[in-house]
Structures are given as structure tokens and as C-alpha cells.
Amino acid sequence: MAKSPKISASHEPGGLIVHISGLLPSLSPAEQRVARLVVSDPADAARRTITDLATAAETSEATVIRFCRSVGMDGYPQLRIRLAAEAARRVEPPDARVVGGDIPPGADLAQIIATIAFNDARAVEETAEQLDPAVCEQVVEAIVAAGRIDVYGAGASGFVASDFQQKLHRIGRTAFYFPDVHTALTSAALLGRGDVAVGISHTGTTSDVIEVLEQARARGATTVALTNFPRSPITEVADHVLTTAARETTYRSGAMASRLAQLTVVDCLFVGVAARNRTKARKALEATAEAVRSHRVGAGRRRA
Amino acid sequence: MAKSPKISASHEPGGLIVHISGLLPSLSPAEQRVARLVVSDPADAARRTITDLATAAETSEATVIRFCRSVGMDGYPQLRIRLAAEAARRVEPPDARVVGGDIPPGADLAQIIATIAFNDARAVEETAEQLDPAVCEQVVEAIVAAGRIDVYGAGASGFVASDFQQKLHRIGRTAFYFPDVHTALTSAALLGRGDVAVGISHTGTTSDVIEVLEQARARGATTVALTNFPRSPITEVADHVLTTAARETTYRSGAMASRLAQLTVVDCLFVGVAARNRTKARKALEATAEAVRSHRVGAGRRRA
């Protein structure tokens, strides 16, 4: 056996600390002092320089290096980064997140933020999970082939509708959004076969939107509904139904999770449509970006 | 030396990478090369020596050190350790999802959906992670105490601004949003001490929004900026800066991730404000919900 056994630490990514404490007894006294420091506070050890650690262990740098070799590292820097990684892994997840629940009355801002982020992110993920790619495909198809696209939405869903319209418009599709029911109805009456009407309503019960979608359908347009409730009234007037998966908690986030979920679906549709003709879409996007350039300050990078 | 402001990296234990990508545009070209290497593979960067990394980024060691300072580290060893820790914490993104990358040309809808959902959800999570609760607190405080709140935003950020305005309005706060610069300027000119002006701009370079915020500040209002880039021009005219953490990929999602990130922040602020006076907020929300009831079909449960 050569002087330093150098126990393999390579194929045990999770247990450096365990590894070290395991062979602690086999180390020389001075190395043991180093090992104990390292094991008791890996994160702290990672922060220290070799001289620093040696001093703390009341020994010399040379011994620290020997210790590194003894536990299978090439040198001190490697030990350091391994320790940092190890220490980072063992922080437990912030379980204070009140999963889906209401914010407790006494909550501080940090808790509120964590809870909201968790719920918002989950709404996005779950929505994507339950989205039916086949339906999306059909909708994308219809939009790509459409002569014209109308997007309807009232109240909060109106923002989403408007956003969708703008996105489609930016890649050269002819799309409209109407903040007002009467105008929307007028427009719907002018739709025809091959056109597409998209109705967005979280609850699926917004009569204005349903009415407009119904009109569009009567004129022969392909109708699409985006709602959180797969059996809501709006689905009855839609050829294709896309659903979100936001479990809205009473007043908590004022329907923000549902907004994010809707936008995620819109994002998917948009990218799907854009992917159909990448070069044209990209060129259109570049052109529109160029158009607002003069309204930007600090062309290159920002601030010195 | 006071040249590099050294943006605080201290309060965001989980988001070094996010932090760096936010600062990316504010870095010099050579530093950006380093930053991109670091962001694209933190674990690998942690393994490299400074000379090694400098070579890989086709620059000098000096620039790497400057980069370290720019992102708030003391020096290279500290960066290394933080990177190692970060990389360890980071869970491997599942399989084919092209993390932050562009959608591959041949991708089918299902892949597109998975990729988008992943990136969108991450934008939400990472934004929440790096949000400074202290700053949020101050902003909430200001909004609660405000005589009046103006929210500004152009283009895509305009939707967010408008959404925020509507939310505040619904819980009884006096809030305004203006789709037009001239009207916005006029309004800003009428703000005064105790009022709040919120400017939203993803890039932080939208001159219209900056101009209006500047005006508001000159009138004594408390100004708040919401942007993805902590050193962008808009931050210079803001008393409080809130940042999102969306790494926008070229044209891919047409800025949707940034939209979601912005909405998440808005959501947090909104809930923060609402939490200040739960009963009043809840009553206001109920009243507004009641107001649109007649525009809903199938009052109770949906469909037989």
C-alpha cells in the first residue's frame, strides 16, 4: 500500500461529508482536527482559504493538503467546491408555502411572495400538463389557414385576448380584438368559413363572450374557447375547447393564476403558429422590434 | 473606486445565475462572454481555474476579475464557490426540454408545450426567488399610503400596467393607467408628494415610460420601476426598483415569459396591498364581482 490510500470519493456524489466522517478514525490526529472542522460546518469550510483552515485546525497547510488527498481529492480547491456543493444540497426546501391555501392573516411579505410564486408556477405547469396537443394542433392549423382571426374576452380575460391579438398581429396574421361587445358582435357577423374566433373566459360563463362566439359560429367561422371549466356554457358554442388549470382561491390572488394559465396557453398557440413559418415570423418580429427602436434609450448595453 | 455599483448579490441566496443573466446587458462585451459561459454551465465554470475560464472566454484574467466584481463577488474564488453551490441546488431539467433554448425546427406541438411551460414556470419561480421582500414592503407601504397611483407601461408592458391598475382599482385604491404618452405625461405632472408612480418596462429602456416616471419624480411622487435589468436607465429615475428574472430567448416566446414574470410581481404587490386591509379589500372584491353577475349565465354550477 502506498503512503496515501486515497479513498475514492468520485462515485458518491451525495455523500462527501458521510464519506469523510467514515474514514475519520483512519486519519492522523492533525488531519482529524481538520476533518472535524469540515464535517461540522462544510459551508463555512468552503469559504475559508487553506491557510485559514489550517490555522483554525491548529495545524499547517501541508496537513490540510494531506487531508484532501486522504479523502480522495486532488487538492484543496477541489475539496472547497465539493464542500460548497454539498452544503448547498442539504438546505431543506422552504415548506412554509401554504399549498393552494389562502394567505394566513399574519403573513409577512416574504411568505406571501413564496406562496404566490408557488401557486402561480403550479398553475402554469398544470395547465401545460393537461393541454391536449391534438386540440392545440387543430387550433394552430385553423389560425394558420384563417383569413382573419377575432379574439374575444371581457374584463380580466380581455387583457389576455388583447395580448393574443397583438402577438398574432406582430407575426403578420390578421387579428382583431374588441374591448366592446357591440363592436365585437358587428365583427363576428362579418366572419365566414375559414375564419377563426377565439373566446376567452375563465369561468366560461361570460354571456357577452358566449354570445359573440355563437354569432361567429353561426356565420361559419371556426370557434375556439379558452376556459378553466371544461363543461361551462362557452364550450357549447366552441368547435375546439382549450382549458386552463388554475384553482383560483377565492379572493387571494384576484384571479392572477388564471391569467397566467391563460397566457401560457396563448404562448403555446402563438409559438405553434410562428413555428409554421419561422422565417416569415422572425422577419416580422424583427421588423416590429426595429419599429420601436427609436423609443429606446441606451442602444447598446445599459449604464456604465 | 466607485465605478461599478456592485449590485447586491447578498440577499438572493438561490439566484446567482438569475442575478447574472439580469445584469448581462449592463456588462461590457468581454465580460458578457464570461457571463455567458458561466450561465450556460455553472458547474463547469466552478471547476475551471481563472486562467482557464479567461482563455475559454477569449479574454484576460483581469476581465474575469472585473466580471466577478460586476456581479457583486469579492473575487474569483468566491464566485467559484457560489457557482458550485448553485449548480448543486439546481435540479437537472427533465429530458428533451430545451432549457431556455430556441425551439428546434422539427419540434412537434407537445414538445413546444413542454418547453414553453418549463420556461414560463421557471420565469415565475425565479422572479419570486430574487424579489427583495424589503423593497416590496416599501412599495406596498407607499401604495397603501398613496393618495393616487399612476401605472405606466408601453407596448406589451402596457397590458401589465393596465392589469395592475385594474386590480388596485378593484380593491378601492385610486389608480390610473394611460395608453397614451401625452395623457400619461399630463397625469404625471399632476402628481405630488405621497402619490405613487409605477413604470413598467421589460428592457428598462423605453424612453416614453422613463420620461413619464421622471416627470412624476420631479413632482415629488414616489417612483417605482419594474424591469428585468437592474441597471437599465429606468432604474435611475426610480426610488424603488423591482426586477423580474426572465431570460428571454430571442423570438421564441415573444416576451411571454417576461410578461408572466411581471404579472407575478404585480400579483405579489397586489396581495401585499390587499393584505393590509383584508376586510375592506374582500368587501370591495365581492362588490365588483356582484356587479358583473348579470353578465354571467348559469348562475350556480355549470351545465346540467
Added chain:
DNA sequence: GCCACGGATGAAACTTACTTTCATGAGGCG
């Protein structure tokens, strides 16, 4: 069109950290 200025950059000097070498001395054993 020229010049002054300021920032970005890398070469080189310099400092600090890490590694190796080696002398010392404390046990252990014949």
C-alpha cells in the same frame, strides 16, 4: 476633420494561495 476624453481591455507586475520538499522529532522496536 481634429483633438480631448473616458471607458474597455490585456500585458505584466505583483500578491496571495496552494503545493512540494525536506528537516525535525516523537514514538516504536530490535
Added chain:
DNA sequence: CGCCTCATGAAAGTAAGTTTCATCCGTGGC
């Protein structure tokens, strides 16, 4: 008692990290 072995730290040596500074380049003023 002498010799060997091994742990250990001092010091020398090497590599890594940091600072300084001269140069270069683009920008804006004249």
C-alpha cells in the same frame, strides 16, 4: 541505545488570483 518509521510544520517553490498601467477605440466637442 541505535535505528527505523511516520507525523508534522517550516520553508521553498509553483500556480492562481489581483492590481496596475499603457494602449486602444469610439464619442462628442470644437
